[in-house]
Amino acid sequence: MKLVARIVSTFILSLAVIACGGREQTSRSNTGSNKPLTIKGSDTMVILGQRLAEEYMKKNPGAVVQVNGGGSGTGIAALINGTVDLAQSSRAMKDDEKQKAAKARGSEIVEQAVALDGLAVFVHNTNPLQSLSIAQVRDIFQGKVKNWNQIGGPDAPVVLYGRESSSGTYDYFREHVLAKGDFAPAVQTLQGTAAIINAVGRDKNGIGYGGIAYAKDVRPLGISDEGKAAVAPSEATVADGTYPLSRKLFFYHSQNAPERVTKFVQWTLTPEAQALVTRVGYFPLNQQ
């Protein structure tokens, strides 16, 4: 009897869900002019995208902008599948992805850089190390350096934290720091830079990486590129290009995208929107 009741209630519930779904769709098609602009992609850019969207909606009453995370790869996949208008990505789109998207959407893909970001390497506040070379960071994340004393730190094991493979930060780090090599299997992959900051902040032997904007209660290390002096990540060093691990943050949409998409993208390049970029913790483009 209990089982029957359960089956019936499940049935009714699913009917209700189906009914609701249908209603939502009709209401959307009724207000065609206010079709929401959907944005998806980089977890690093979620906060940036949301701030921009809020400001944009304030400036343009009636416009609706929805921002979602999931990782750069997820956003690009969604753009290819046509489920979003705009993909946010913290890495450049690969050529084969561009081709796939062009084929699926029937027009070329437009790339627009929107901000600069510095990728920092974080350690626990009590870690005595001040800076590392890119080669040292590579050895650490490839598992060749297993103890902090191998690179002048205390005698303690290195505990690695990184991002999951759908993340643009992961891709950027693998390409620019690991020289396209593989991460050590011991890297603990966490969901989002905030989770890495949280973990490193609680782990005195921990090391992780992520956007500078997230650094809180952890210490970003200075990074030196082959033979040069170490440079600490800061607004000035990222903006003038001396910090070696800086990258562009991108918007991608198809050329035949509706006006609500292109209007939003153009607006993000105005001084007003770029000021917002600085406030979120990234660096405006026009300084470069």
Add this chain to the structure above:
Amino acid sequence: MNRGRRIVNALMTGVFSVAGWVAIVFIFLIFLFTFKETVPIFTDPEVKEEANLHKFFAEQEKGETVSDRYIWQPTSDRPKVSLWPIILGTLKATFVGLLFACPVGVAAAVFSSEFAPAKLREVIKPVIELLAGIPSVVMGFFALIVLATWLQDAFGFTYRLNAINAGLALGFALVPIVYTISEDGLSAVPRSYREAAYALGASRLQTALSVVLPAAAPAVFASFVLAFGRAIGETMILLMAGGNAALTSFSLLDPLRTLSATIAAEMGEVVVGSAHYSALFFMGTLLFVITFISNTIGTWVIHGMQRRMGGSAS
């Protein structure tokens, strides 16, 4: 019975049977879909090149330690798709989870069915069953933030997130399963068993442990099997609390990654139809088959027990 009533009866019977069949058809279709996406591993030459049974299970890399020889790195420039680190992670978490949940769940069931006064029992049962209602994401978050810190402070683990932390959090989710089914089994043991034991001069503890518990053994065993099925499939707790490193290691102090967590973490970015995609669906099929087998065994055992109990009481 008048005619109207008969029509309503027939109608409702129809609705119920349709609803029942819909559920069965859905499960069948889900399995069919999962399996269909796995098939390219055996048929598609391009997919077969990168992911096949041999690459999943045989040694592919050279290295000193097992963790260098069996590697899961499907997005690498040179993809490596050994399933061992992930299967091992799943088994480690399940092992710790069951090691915690089985004794605790059974002890709680024995207490509430044999020793607790009726009033206390009225409280214990719903409270433990409420534990089953805690969303696993909340349990995972608790393990990630609180439990991991406690364990590290207490035992000085190198890795905050390890098999013990993840397994314990999983264990919390398994206790209600073990408890509920074991408790039902213990309560179903006929009164005559207990009375016979008391008549022979056995104490309450002796009766509970040497008469009632063995009589309910099939239910207790079934509860373990069902808990195992749940543990294998649990995703969110292990995704958050396990550290998510696909590391081939037998140590419970290393971080781990499970089959379900791998599917959850990687399905979002995978290119549809690629070898990586098929490999993830292969994991899904594997999970489905394991859960199906363990649940079937559990159900069989419960039925067997009910028959035996019914027979002995009459």
